[in-house]
Amino acid sequence: MVVVLAILMARLKIVSDRSFLGIGITLGVLIVMLILAFLKRLCANRTSNHALAADAVQSATCAYLAAIALLSLVLQTIHAAWWIDSVAAFCLIPILLIEARRAWRGEACGCC
Numbered sequence: 103m104v105v106v107l108a109i110l111m112a113r114l115k116i117v118s119d120r121s122f123l124g125i126g127i128t129l130g131v132l133i134v135m136l137i138l139a140f141l142k143r144l145c146a147n148r149t150s151n152h153a154l155a156a157d158a159v160q161s162a163t164c165a166y167l168a169a170i171a172l173l174s175l176v177l178q179t180i181h182a183a184w185w186i187d188s189v190a191a192f193c194l195i196p197i198l199l200i201e202a203r204r205a206w207r208g209e210a211c212g213c214c
């Protein structure tokens with residue numbers, strides 16, 4: 103779905119709306135996810151909790167996705183170019199495919 107939307111938006115040259123509230127919320131998510139990932143990893147290492155270590159990886163992944171979204175929003179605010187959202191969506195695809203493949207195979211995050 104991400105690929106289809108990215109292609110359609112690029113093909114139709116659609117510029118999405120942006121808001122300072124959206125930027126603020128995305129920045130908040132990025133900060134919270136980074137802190138959560140760090141604290142979960144710290145606690146997981148202290149307690150040897152593999153489930154918490156895997157959850158820390160998921161929080162870090164969420165932070166990565168929020169960082170790409172935030173960059174896209176900021177760039178759209180500075181310069182409303184039709185291709186920014188499509189490029190951001192294509193940047194999300196590798197991490198989404200990696201996580202989907204790991205989940206499909208039932209693989210651990212590599213931290214356990």
